[in-house]
Amino acid sequence: MRAEIDAAGKKVDPLVTQKIDAYAASVEAKTAALESGLKAANDNLDKLDAVLKRPGVNGGFADDASAKEAKAAFEWHKAMLANDGKLLHDTKIEPDMAAYAEYVAAHSSYIRSRKDNPKIQAALSTGSDPDGGYMVPTTRSARVITKVYETSALRALATVETISGKELIIPRDEGEFGYGWIGETEAPTETTTSQFGESKIAVHEMYAEPRATQQMLEDAGFDVEGWIDRKVGEKFGRVEATAFFTGTGINKPRGLLTYAAGTSNGQIEQVVSGAAAAVTADGVYNLVFSLKDYYTANARFLMKRTTVRDVLKLKDGDGQYMWQMGDIKAGVPATLLGYAVARAEDMPAVEASALAIAFGDFAAAYTIVDRLGITLLRDNLTAKPYVKFYNRRRVGGDVVNFEAVKLQKIAAA
Incomplete structure (x- = not known):
């Protein structure tokens, strides 16, 4: 389009030329931002891939406990950013393992708590999507290990x-x-x-x-x-x-x-x-x-x-x-x-x-x-x-x- 305008010279309306120049500048800026965002996303994926492929203590790879914990921390941190409105296309996500560990530890206490606890609630008030809401630790199982108490069965016998x-x-x-005892006539x-x-x-x-x-x-x-x-x-x-x-x-x-x-x-x-x-x-x-x-x-x-x-x-x-x-x-x-x-x-x-x-x-x-x-x-x-x-x-x-x-x-x- 620029080449055609330059060849036409004075035959093109100056106002049209001005609008085309502005549009071209806008496209160039958005293209640069998109390339920057893609580069940041690729960098984050490379970091996550490196963590997931890191050998664990038992010699495992992508499915070992440390890799799963790192992935859970990554998703948790991303949810926090989304809830705060800070998750953009070029946002770098650096999993904070210490903060995630505090969140997991606070979760059980929050279930049992009867009083407001700002520290626990702050750790738990993380969105599961950009619209907000509460989430539970991604590593928490749906199965609950129950302590066994011995008792007596008198009800079954009484x-x-x-x-x-x-x-x-x-x-x-x-x-x-x-x-x-009595006699016959008594x-x-x-x-x-x-x-x-x-x-x-x-x-x-x-x-x-x-x-x-x-x-x-x-x-x-x-x-x-x-x-x-x-x-x-x-x-x-x-x-x-x-x-x-x-x-x-x-x-x-x-x-x-x-x-x-x-x-x-x-x-x-x-x-x-x-x-x-x-x-x-x-x-x-x-x-x-x-x-x-x-x-x-x-x-x-x-x-x-x-x-x-x-x-x-x-x-x-x-x-x-x-x-x-x-x-x-x-x-x-x-x-x-x-x-x-x-x-x-x-x-x-x-x-x-x-x-x-x-x-x-x-x-x-x-x-x-x-x-x-x-x-x-x-x-x-x-x-x-x-x-x-x-x-x-x-x-x-x-x-x-x-x-x-x-x-x-x-x-x-």
């Missing part, structure tokens, strides 16, 4: 009743009818009548109120709300299981191990093991035969995992192991003197004066009362920016038949 009121009343026959006299008592089991309330930010619920790399529900349910299960063994009965169930020793109503017989701070074969035999035959048909042992370990070593008078291994796959439980053994981590460990083993018909001995299962009130209004998950559970429990269970007390040193 009697469970569901009620609609605040307590359950169970009539209890505490005696027997009188009798007499007149009978009045005999005594059995007396009734009653057991009352009140329900008690437990609660949990974890919180999470609305943004974390929306943007976390896994189902935070489902995780909260699952963790609360598991915690409630462990808490009630502990109360069924050691609860005081005040604002919680009354525990199996909290009653005085004895054979009267309101007492549970304690059979001494026979050796200082140890379980013995004789002690286990004495425990089994202290229970009335009526209850032995459904009786079983309850003990802690470490107590099982100690009992496994016991031998009878002929040198034979008392413990008989079961078949878990076939559903056959291990037995001790012919009775099934259930593990209960809320039972005490073997030590002086501990009530380390329980034996009995637990369906007859202990009753659990359910008034209300776990209910959830999800509140996203009263504690903004947090969402409150208010969980409730109403449950009770108590011993109702004191002769249906016996306890092995480890002898004092």
Whole structure:
């Protein structure tokens, strides 16, 4: 176009010439800027390629941990620039590994935080695209490694009743009818009548109120709300299981191990093991035969995992192991003197004066009362920016038949 204009000379309108000159200058400037941007982008790609190809500690290349972390830091830094409106075609992206590490470390704390933390929020307030928004670390897995807590299964063995009121009343026959022998011509006299008592089991309330930010619920790399529900349910299960063994009965169930020793109503017989701070074969035999035959048909042992370990070593008078291994796959439980053994981590460990083993018909001995299962009130209004998950559970429990269970007390040193 310039050559044609120069050849035409004065025949071309000066105004047209001026506009063409300005357009040409603009094209030259944009072309130079584009070339500069492409060069910067190529430089960034070369740097990233060099990092990704760098051998890791195990001799790996593009798929080793250091390369993945460098790539994640690069993407994170690019997202920060985009969120701040600083990501242009010629912007150099220099991954800041220290800042990215601080962001990753702050992420877990932010999930659990109940208070505003400027440092954490500053680290987390990075956009996932130019329109803004929150992002989670690109290296965070959707899988959550869960810590395992041991608990007890008394609920599976006891009697469970569901009620609609605040307590359950169970009539209890505490005696027997009188009798007499009489001759053919003798007149009978009045005999005594059995007396009734009653057991009352009140329900008690437990609660949990974890919180999470609305943004974390929306943007976390896994189902935070489902995780909260699952963790609360598991915690409630462990808490009630502990109360069924050691609860005081005040604002919680009354525990199996909290009653005085004895054979009267309101007492549970304690059979001494026979050796200082140890379980013995004789002690286990004495425990089994202290229970009335009526209850032995459904009786079983309850003990802690470490107590099982100690009992496994016991031998009878002929040198034979008392413990008989079961078949878990076939559903056959291990037995001790012919009775099934259930593990209960809320039972005490073997030590002086501990009530380390329980034996009995637990369906007859202990009753659990359910008034209300776990209910959830999800509140996203009263504690903004947090969402409150208010969980409730109403449950009770108590011993109702004191002769249906016996306890092995480890002898004092």
